[in-house]
Amino acid sequence: MTLSLDMLRHGVTDAGPGFRGSSDDALTEQGRQQMQLALAGKGGWDLVISSPLQRCESFAREFAEANGLPLRIEADLRELHFGAWEGRNSAEILLEDPQALGEFWNDPYRFTPPGAEPVKDFAQRVLAAVERLQAEGDRSPADLVLTVSQASAQSVRDWQGRLRQRRALPVVAAPIGTRLAAPDPAGLPPGLDLSRPFFVTLGTIEPRKNHALLLDAWQELSRRLDPPRLPQLLIVGSRGWENAETFARLDALPPGGPVRELNGLDDGAVAELLGRSHGLLMPSRAEGFGLPLTEAAARGIPVISAPLPVARELLGGYARYLPPDDARAWAGAVALLAAALPLRLPPYPVPQWDGHFAQVAAAIRERLPAGAAGAMPR
Numbered sequence: 001m002t003l004s005l006d007m008l009r010h011g012v013t014d015a016g017p018g019f020r021g022s023s024d025d026a027l028t029e030q031g032r033q034q035m036q037l038a039l040a041g042k043g044g045w046d047l048v049i050s051s052p053l054q055r056c057e058s059f060a061r062e063f064a065e066a067n068g069l070p071l072r073i074e075a076d077l078r079e080l081h082f083g084a085w086e087g088r089n090s091a092e093i094l095l096e097d098p099q100a101l102g103e104f105w106n107d108p109y110r111f112t113p114p115g116a117e118p119v120k121d122f123a124q125r126v127l128a129a130v131e132r133l134q135a136e137g138d139r140s141p142a143d144l145v146l147t148v149s150q151a152s153a154q155s156v157r158d159w160q161g162r163l164r165q166r167r168a169l170p171v172v173a174a175p176i177g178t179r180l181a182a183p184d185p186a187g188l189p190p191g192l193d194l195s196r197p198f199f200v201t202l203g204t205i206e207p208r209k210n211h212a213l214l215l216d217a218w219q220e221l222s223r224r225l226d227p228p229r230l231p232q233l234l235i236v237g238s239r240g241w242e243n244a245e246t247f248a249r250l251d252a253l254p255p256g257g258p259v260r261e262l263n264g265l266d267d268g269a270v271a272e273l274l275g276r277s278h279g280l281l282m283p284s285r286a287e288g289f290g291l292p293l294t295e296a297a298a299r300g301i302p303v304i305s306a307p308l309p310v311a312r313e314l315l316g317g318y319a320r321y322l323p324p325d326d327a328r329a330w331a332g333a334v335a336l337l338a339a340a341l342p343l344r345l346p347p348y349p350v351p352q353w354d355g356h357f358a359q360v361a362a363a364i365r366e367r368l369p370a371g372a373a374g375a376m377p378r
Helices: 029-039 054-066 090-096 098-106 119-137 150-163 211-224 244-251 267-276 291-298 309-315 327-338 353-366
Strands: 048-050 071-073 145-147 171-173 198-202 232-236 259-262 280-282 303-305
Touching: 029 054, 048 054, 054 071, 090 098, 090 244, 119 150, 145 150, 150 171, 150 309, 171 353, 198 267, 198 291, 198 327, 211 232, 211 244, 211 327, 232 267, 267 291, 280 291, 291 303, 291 309, 303 309, 303 327
Parallel strands: 048 071, 145 171, 198 232, 198 280, 232 259, 280 303
Antiparallel strands: none
16 A cells, blocks of 8 residues: 655744744634635545644644544654744844855755754654654555656755665656747736836745845846936746745835836736846746746747756756846846847747656656556557
């Protein structure tokens, strides 16, 4: 038999957002409703397993009793202790020690906050709890790990090595495809001035996307250029989490200024913006794939990106790569592109969906029992 685990994250607590790993915060009524909604219409479980922290245990106990299921409290499933960062939010730490926060977001396995539990130790104890479940049920682990990029595949292999797993699973990369939507100006907000040079950044506004770098770059540009020559920055994406300082900077932007936040755009409107822009900007600190990269490159739109492994894997020498902490370098590259008419490059070949599914099918077919592969589509 195969051990199947469904993961449920706890809902909103009474303490609000932040690094609250070992803090024993209580679940709010809204948080309880969020968890109930997530489980609505689902079932088929044999056991409920919970961390001992009350934000998890209280709901787990209620759910187990209501559904006649046994409950198991696993101490090794408790959240990571964040040491000196415990109970604080990322905006506070960003102001105090931006380098430390950046190192943690980039590679939490290599950087441990002061006094915190190393992520490696955290992962080992969680894995130990899962392995106990496997041993108790005499169940086998998965047979294969599929990822969306070679960079992600290498990360999984690295983690398997760090965790010293008894059985390292084979990892196969099957890059996802890029479907280009037809440009449609009808979905653009009224009053959007696209007659001046503009750049686009796409993605949820969260810390790892590094929008703060772009805001710093535009401050630098405003010092270098007269207002008529200042290009626009269109930030396309909804607001995420743990990014209070960046949200405050966005809220303070003057109406009609060079930086504008757009959300709720459909695919056609986003395609219209990309197609008319001077370039895509992607200063992310971490990405598993990065669809905006391939969407822009497939259209021949210039790309400036942080030097992420997945960006180099997907775009090679097509993009220009700049450090994710050097706002002056980004400002200089933007000013250079904005000084001329929009540059259009030959469309760059990017992964397609037929190739993705062919790789997935081949990986699964190789691992099917003899005679079973004939049932697989080709």
